[in-house]
Amino acid sequence: MMRSRDILGFAIRAATAYPVRTGLMMLAMAIGVAAVVLLTALGDGARRYVVREFSALGSSLIIVLPGRTETGGVGAGSFVTNTPRDLTVDDAAALLRASGVTRVAPLVLGNSEIAYAGKLREVMVIGTTRAFADIRNYRLGQGRFLPEEDWRRGSAVAVIGATLHQELFGAEPALGQMIRVGDRRYRVIGVLAASGSGLGMNADELVIIPVAAAQALFNASSLFRIFAEARDRDAVPAAKTQILDILKARHDGEEDVTLITQDAVLGTFDRILGALTLAVAGIAAISLAVAGILVMNVMLVAITQRTSEIGLLKALGATGSIIRLVFLTEAALLSIAGALAGLLLGHLGAWGLRLMFPVLPAYPPDWAVFAGLGTAIVTGVLFGVMPARHAATLDPVDALSKR
């Protein structure tokens, strides 16, 4: 029986003797695998990015939004009130009574112009309290965060983000300087350490002022959100119930707020983006099936081209199984080489993606790499079986007479 090393050698010689055909087949495989690798890298990168961003919020965080998001169709309650009550600073203060809640920070949000020494910037302004820094794990680069004070008082002080600090002050000291926000003046008492992260609100470009000051600035009495922190992760469900009870009592028995916890948001995003990655991988896998069909056709053409060679091999005493093995090996070799080239290409693409979007951890997940390689090799071999069997059953006399 023919040695496996010789079969391999023979297949390699055959594959390299027809570079165009071989190149075409490898390219098809490579594109398929590269697509799987690159697209899943993108999908999984997006998923990881979102998960990381939300994790930065803290796992025991409960966010209170005004208004009820109905999930179960139109409930009886929705006919009673159409406009939900606003959340107020007093609502926020009341939440401190809940035993499961350790910290509460009211939040007012708006855009405003800020100015220092003739330099103007349009920035996002957050009005909140001392506890916000702890809830969001803000670290201070210089100075200190908002003072502990009566939430209604609102002293004229501000904490600014690192980027903003750089843009407005450059190398000059910022602490103690007066900046103008809207039509009011605030003393800079702190600069946040550069963080680079923050979903939707990049802390590096924020101006943070006391909640009462922000309400005055934006002429609003309501809150955008209330951030509450449960004692720990396990205390989150109990804290949620308590928060709901307190707010319901304060809003005439109306349950007109929505609570968001990180787990829920994270879970949803994780699921959505995970499914997206899978779907994208599936679409990419279709290109692998297409590549498989191409492999089959190219092999069939190869066998037609080499019919007289097959006849010769039979005349020289090759059994059907040897012929089958030789052609199957050739198909498998091409698939494997193509798949590996595709893997390289995909990783290169993912690397390029990471260069272009540094925030996106665009690494292909292991399962996608294995699935991509596996599918490529399996389709290559599977679609190689039919041509190989065809070759093995050729009639030697007919095959020999082909030129």
Place this chain on the structure above:
Amino acid sequence: MAQIELDNIQRIFQLGDSEVHALQDVQLRIDAGEYVSVMGPSGSGKSTLLNLLGLLDRPNDGHYRLEGRDVTTLSADEQARVRRERIGFVFQSFHLVPRLTAEENIALPLLLAGISPHDRKARVAQALDDFGLAKRGDHRPDQLSGGQRQRVAIARATIMQPAMLLADEPTGNLDRATGEEVTTLLETLNGRGVTLIVVTHDPHMGERAQRQIRMEDGRIDSDSKRPAP
């Protein structure tokens, strides 16, 4: 016991509605070491007979005993083994694998038989020497002359030291002088004991064989033996 024994061999090809009797009632005995030429008009069944003798084709009826063994009933794999070990083919169009060098073409039967690379190398080198191809080992077929190609093909056919050599118009694609050279080479091999069966259109070449078979319409028309010189 003759090396080759054909009894009542029938080979019928179905061509649409009509049947072509390529071989009818063929009865033939060939002893080991004989030199046989097969001649006859085109379509008389010469190639069909040779393919049958080489186990590339099966008869519709009749028996073929090779070295005492009925080979018509062997499985395809067993027939392949017999081809590998006992039979060498030489074709009119050489049938060399174009991408392989002369050396690699000659080594093919050894490769198929699973001979180790080391033994292969020695045997191929010896064959190259024997057939005057020592300097042509690493040439591809398209870098060889017609005569050299046929010598590579003959080297390949004999590398497994088969019991018989089947040649279907081995000089058909060669000029007179080169054809002569190839014929002499085949005769030398026959002189060393290999049974040689040559199908040819060339009466001059056919007459060189000790035994001459004429075919007509799928039958053996005449079978004459020349007394050894």
